[in-house]
Amino acid sequence: xxxxxxxxxxxxxxxxxxxxxxxxxxxxxxxxxxxxxxxxxxxxxxxxxxxxxxxxxxxxxxxxxxxxxxxxxxxxxxxxxxxxxxxxxxxxxxxxxxxxxxxxxxxxxxxxxxxxxxxxxxxxxxxxxxxxxxxxxxxxxxxxxxxxxxxxxxxxxxxxxxxxxxxxxxxxxxxxxxxxxxx
Numbered sequence: 001x002x003x004x005x006x007x008x009x010x011x012x013x014x015x016x017x018x019x020x021x022x023x024x025x026x027x028x029x030x031x032x033x034x035x036x037x038x039x040x041x042x043x044x045x046x047x048x049x050x051x052x053x054x055x056x057x058x059x060x061x062x063x064x065x066x067x068x069x070x071x072x073x074x075x076x077x078x079x080x081x082x083x084x085x086x087x088x089x090x091x092x093x094x095x096x097x098x099x100x101x102x103x104x105x106x107x108x109x110x111x112x113x114x115x116x117x118x119x120x121x122x123x124x125x126x127x128x129x130x131x132x133x134x135x136x137x138x139x140x141x142x143x144x145x146x147x148x149x150x151x152x153x154x155x156x157x158x159x160x161x162x163x164x165x166x167x168x169x170x171x172x173x174x175x176x177x178x179x180x181x182x183x
Contacts, residue, residue, distance in 0.1 A: 089162075
């Protein structure tokens with residue numbers, strides 16, 4: 001039996017989406033991998049109020065209903081994110097992007113939605129910034145669902161395990177870095 005294709009779409013986040021995102025940041029399946037949710041919610045609020053082409057916040061919908069979130073941004077525009085990579089020997093080409101992403105609705109997890117939303121985010125990033133060389137995403141090695149979704153969307157693991165600061169207190173520092181090349 002063929003699996004039914006789910007209607008997964010990305011759309012720009014609006015102010016009306018912020019309460020939903022706040023709710024998702026407090027879901028157990030999200031909090032175990034996301035740290036400092038107050039700062040992340042504030043970044044989303046700022047992005048809605050002051051949009052930038054190099055820092056995009058998108059809602060993911062499943063059949064028209066909110067199901068997830070993707071933040072797409074250029075690494076070099078955020079010194080803290082650039083340092084997370086370069087301090088650990090990861091080469092970050094000028095113009096490289098990175099993503100933060102989550103499935104907020106727990107009933108939407110483990111259904112292949114992450115892979116499809118990442119594929120759309122990759123396509124949108126390439127369309128928005130045709131000169132972008134790649135996308136680099138760090139992910140905690142225990143966040144198997146996320147790195148498997150990335151692999152399913154065409155990302156390749158860089159060799160090794162990287163010693164990156166944990167996003168959640170008590171987590172190990174072991175992260176994978178996955179890369180999607182545009183060229």
